[in-house]
Amino acid sequence: MDKKLTIKDIAQLAGVSKGTVDRVLHKRGKVSQKALDSINAVLEQADYEPNLIARNLKNNKIYSICVVLPNPESDSYWQPCIKGIEQAKKEFKAFNLSISSYYFDPEDTESFIAVNKSVLNLAPDAVLLAPLFYKEALDAVEKYTEQDILVNTFNNQLESEEIRNFVGQDLHQSGRVAAKLIHSIAEKGQIAIIHFDEKIKNAVHMQEKEKGFRNYFSQKENSDYEVTTLKLKRKNYETKLEDFLKENPKLTGIFITTSKAHQIAEIIDKTKNNTISLIGYDLLDKNISFLNKGTIDFLINQNPKQQVYLGLSFLVDHFIFGKEINPSTLLPIDIVNSENASYYME
Amino acid sequence: MDKKLTIKDIAQLAGVSKGTVDRVLHKRGKVSQKALDSINAVLEQADYEPNLIARNLKNNKIYSICVVLPNPESDSYWQPCIKGIEQAKKEFKAFNLSISSYYFDPEDTESFIAVNKSVLNLAPDAVLLAPLFYKEALDAVEKYTEQDILVNTFNNQLESEEIRNFVGQDLHQSGRVAAKLIHSIAEKGQIAIIHFDEKIKNAVHMQEKEKGFRNYFSQKENSDYEVTTLKLKRKNYETKLEDFLKENPKLTGIFITTSKAHQIAEIIDKTKNNTISLIGYDLLDKNISFLNKGTIDFLINQNPKQQVYLGLSFLVDHFIFGKEINPSTLLPIDIVNSENASYYME
DNA sequence: AGGAAAAATGTGCTCGAACACACTAAATTT
DNA sequence: AAATTTAGTGTGTTCGAGCACATTTTTCCT
Numbered sequence: 001m002d003k004k005l006t007i008k009d010i011a012q013l014a015g016v017s018k019g020t021v022d023r024v025l026h027k028r029g030k031v032s033q034k035a036l037d038s039i040n041a042v043l044e045q046a047d048y049e050p051n052l053i054a055r056n057l058k059n060n061k062i063y064s065i066c067v068v069l070p071n072p073e074s075d076s077y078w079q080p081c082i083k084g085i086e087q088a089k090k091e092f093k094a095f096n097l098s099i100s101s102y103y104f105d106p107e108d109t110e111s112f113i114a115v116n117k118s119v120l121n122l123a124p125d126a127v128l129l130a131p132l133f134y135k136e137a138l139d140a141v142e143k144y145t146e147q148d149i150l151v152n153t154f155n156n157q158l159e160s161e162e163i164r165n166f167v168g169q170d171l172h173q174s175g176r177v178a179a180k181l182i183h184s185i186a187e188k189g190q191i192a193i194i195h196f197d198e199k200i201k202n203a204v205h206m207q208e209k210e211k212g213f214r215n216y217f218s219q220k221e222n223s224d225y226e227v228t229t230l231k232l233k234r235k236n237y238e239t240k241l242e243d244f245l246k247e248n249p250k251l252t253g254i255f256i257t258t259s260k261a262h263q264i265a266e267i268i269d270k271t272k273n274n275t276i277s278l279i280g281y282d283l284l285d286k287n288i289s290f291l292n293k294g295t296i297d298f299l300i301n302q303n304p305k306q307q308v309y310l311g312l313s314f315l316v317d318h319f320i321f322g323k324e325i326n327p328s329t330l331l332p333i334d335i336v337n338s339e340n341a342s343y344y345m346e
Numbered sequence: 347m348d349k350k351l352t353i354k355d356i357a358q359l360a361g362v363s364k365g366t367v368d369r370v371l372h373k374r375g376k377v378s379q380k381a382l383d384s385i386n387a388v389l390e391q392a393d394y395e396p397n398l399i400a401r402n403l404k405n406n407k408i409y410s411i412c413v414v415l416p417n418p419e420s421d422s423y424w425q426p427c428i429k430g431i432e433q434a435k436k437e438f439k440a441f442n443l444s445i446s447s448y449y450f451d452p453e454d455t456e457s458f459i460a461v462n463k464s465v466l467n468l469a470p471d472a473v474l475l476a477p478l479f480y481k482e483a484l485d486a487v488e489k490y491t492e493q494d495i496l497v498n499t500f501n502n503q504l505e506s507e508e509i510r511n512f513v514g515q516d517l518h519q520s521g522r523v524a525a526k527l528i529h530s531i532a533e534k535g536q537i538a539i540i541h542f543d544e545k546i547k548n549a550v551h552m553q554e555k556e557k558g559f560r561n562y563f564s565q566k567e568n569s570d571y572e573v574t575t576l577k578l579k580r581k582n583y584e585t586k587l588e589d590f591l592k593e594n595p596k597l598t599g600i601f602i603t604t605s606k607a608h609q610i611a612e613i614i615d616k617t618k619n620n621t622i623s624l625i626g627y628d629l630l631d632k633n634i635s636f637l638n639k640g641t642i643d644f645l646i647n648q649n650p651k652q653q654v655y656l657g658l659s660f661l662v663d664h665f666i667f668g669k670e671i672n673p674s675t676l677l678p679i680d681i682v683n684s685e686n687a688s689y690y691m692e
Numbered sequence: 693a694g695g696a697a698a699a700a701t702g703t704g705c706t707c708g709a710a711c712a713c714a715c716t717a718a719a720t721t722t
Numbered sequence: 723a724a725a726t727t728t729a730g731t732g733t734g735t736t737c738g739a740g741c742a743c744a745t746t747t748t749t750c751c752t
Contacts, residue, residue, distance in 0.1 A: 004408070004442060004738095006737095006738055006739085007738070007739065007740090008738080016701075016702085017701060017702045017703080018702085018703095018738095018739085018740095019701065019702055019703075019740095019741085020700080020701060020702075022739075022740065022741080023700095023701090025739095026740085026741095028741095030699065030700060030701085031699095031700070031701085032699080032700060032701085032748095035700080035701080049439060050738085050739070051403075051406075051440075051737090051738050051739070052440035052739095053399050053402050053403050053440065053441070053737090053738080053739095054403050054707090054737070054738035054739045054740090055738080055739050055740075056399050056707095056739090057397075057399050057400050057403050057706090057707050057708065057709095057737090057738080057739080058706070058707050058738085058739060058740060058741090059707085059739095059740090060350075060397075060707055060708080062350065093395060094397075094398035094399065094667055095398075095399070096350060096397075173685065173686070176685045177683065177685040177686045179685075180683050180684060180685045181683065184530070184531050184643055184644075184683070185530050185531055216685070297530055298530075321440055330689070331689070332680070332686060332689035332690055333685075333686040333689060334678070334680065334681075334686075335680075335681040335682070335683065335686060336681070337523065337526050337527065337530070337681065338526060339519065339522045339523040339525075339526045339562070339679075340519070340523045340678060340679040340680075340681060343676070343677070343678035343679060344678055352707095352708055352709085353708070353709065353710090354708080362731075362732090363731060363732045363733080364708095364709090364710095364732085364733095365710095365711085365731065365732055365733075366730080366731060366732080368709075368710065368711080369730095369731090371709095372710085372711095374711095375729095376729065376730060376731085377729095377730070377731085378729080378730060378731085381730080381731080396708085396709070397707090397708050397709070398709095399707095399708080399709095400707070400708035400709045400710090400737090401708080401709050401710075402709090402737095403707090403708080403709080403736090403737050403738065403739095404708085404709055404710055404711090404736070404737050405709090405710085405737085406736095406737055406738085
């Protein structure tokens with residue numbers, strides 16, 4: 001049972017006191033060359049690792065973390081995030097943490113600004129932010145950083161020097177995954193990319209996915225597929241889609257770039273057209289039900305729960321264990337069909 | 347900044363000393379009814395959580411964990427496990443852990459017995475075991491348990507009261523996932539299930555997958571598929587498969603129940619037959635290369651790395667944080683194509 | 693050489709839980 | 723009533739890192 005070396009052990013081996021070793025370890029100077037040499041000699045061959053538990057006992061500060069995300073009641077895509085936050089709370093309750101959530105209205109820029117303002121007033125140690133509104137998010141990040149509040153982001157990428165960590169997916173690659181799936185299951189013919197969302201702020205998301213999707217097919221030389229893009233909004237989407245289906249009888253596949261695949265599936269179902277393959281995003285109950293029915297062939301899991309959970313666990317690693325934060329973490333792009341869906345829904 | 351309550355705080359609130367509170371918390375008796383009542387009253391409305399960091403600092407025992415698994419050089423399926431172990435070591439180096447690996451020859455029962463014997467002699471605190479040889483594994487588990495060594499398993503399920511935790515996949519469901527994939531991509535016709543492995547000990551694995559696969563199709567009433575099973579061994583498998591292909595010209599899909607899909611793919615490739623869909627297991631380099639080429643359509647990831655990592659992290663949770671161990675953890679059955687493979691290979 | 697300043701080094705306390713041990717007060721025995 | 727057991731309670735030390743402060747040693751100047 002070879003115990004781990006402590007500062008005291010190192011001190012003894014080097015023939016000095018623990019205070020001196022401590023000064024060397026923390027490079028706080030005031031150490032003679034002689035002592036420095038002997039301590040370094042010991043350290044080099046002794047592979048000392050500080051006991052992080054002991055270190056932490058001393059620093060018994062309570063770290064407060066605020067998670068800022070859209071209200072899951074407005075958009076159920078965010079629902080799993082609550083579970084992710086709960087899991088993190090449970091998992092990390094051993095440490096001195098205070099995690100709280102703050103919701104904004106995903107349709108309302110003002111509410112995003114307001115929520116961030118009030119979180120700023122709380123002066124937490126860190127904020128985990130879903131930066132839905134690009135410009136406003138940059139503003140918020142700047143203000144947080146001014147107050148020395150650490151900001152990590154998830155779900156939406158934000159180009160900022162001040163962001164310490166991003167957890168999310170590579171949307172371009174996500175589009176490629178969808179394209180490969182369509183390529184696997186859809187017959188030769190026409191393929192539609194459907195952007196179905198009111199929200200302008202999702203435009204970047206949708207565009208990146210489209211780019212990836214088209215990129216896949218453009219790399220295949222003898223492509224038997226023709227790719228068209230269709231934009232739908234809540235208003236009149238039914239007749240618009242029905243018209244589109246009539247105008248494009250050779251349609252064999254549809255890629256929906258948002259979580260609204262179930263709304264498309266409903267219409268496809270009505271037309272009793274079994275030859276159109278459907279690929280969409282996110283494991284909403286409504287989507288799953290069409291997946292089980294067979295109308296939707298595959299869903300791609302963007303894993304919002306894991307995004308938040310990982311974002312929080314990185315903060316814990318940083319605050320509690322002093323680990324370096326990885327600037328970017330790209331989650332796997334999970335392919336989901338009716339048979340493996342349950343595993344991704346917890 | 348409301349700090350967490352300590353034993354001392356509780357003691358003060360209840361008007362006793364920390365020693366008495368400690369006795370109540372650990373139910374060590376020797377406490378008067380009066381003191382017990384007042385302490386319980388405080389505890390009830392104060393939701394005290396012991397500081398696990400402080401507790402751990404005191405109990406500075408080094409927990410030793412042995413991982414017993416097949417030599418990755420004999421079967422590269424196990425290669426990712428090394429990474430999983432390394433990751434766990436890195437992640438948990440803050441705690442007093444000593445994790446070491448022991449390899450046995452997956453073809454040799456005797457080596458399995460021998461390795462377990464020598465691990466038993468090391469008297470670790472816990473063993474994480476890949477119980478490839480059923481009967482011998484049960485023996486080993488019994489001996490470990492006699493010596494009060496905690497045993498968790500991964501990859502292969504073992505029916506034993508003494509196993510505290512299993513991390514792996516639901517093989518039956520895994521077969522269903524494969525069936526659904528075949529159903530999505532293969533044309534009507536004949537489907538072959540190929541069991542390609544010498545090792546009898548994998549028989550249960552392969553059978554469970556076959557059952558799940560057939561179960562899926564038997565639930566579809568108007569099935570346009572006919573499912574046949576073919577067993578192949580290393581010897582003569584080439585000619586045997588070629589004969590099979592000639593005899594079954596209507597073959598549209600193959601499900602390989604082991605990680606040997608690349609060997610089937612090689613032959614299919616030679617025949618220049620593009621109409622046969624291939625589904626296999628595991629992200630071996632050779633399999634990935636056929637996945638990128640398009641010969642293999644999907645791979646199912648059994649996630650050996652995650653299995654070991656999770657198995658170890660459960661042990662840490664148990665030893666360090668006193669958490670209850672979940673008896674069984676079933677990992678997601680990841681569907682992998684050429685576009686999302688990289689995320690599952692670390 | 694004497695003394696002050698600067699540099700180097702060591703000591704001691706803290707964090708919270710856990711537990712051994714010392715101690716007090718009540719109960720029982722002689 | 724004194725002696726002894728036993729129930730109940732409090733005190734003090736430990737774990738390892740970190741840092742303030744005390745102490746010792748060296749350097750430098752008059």
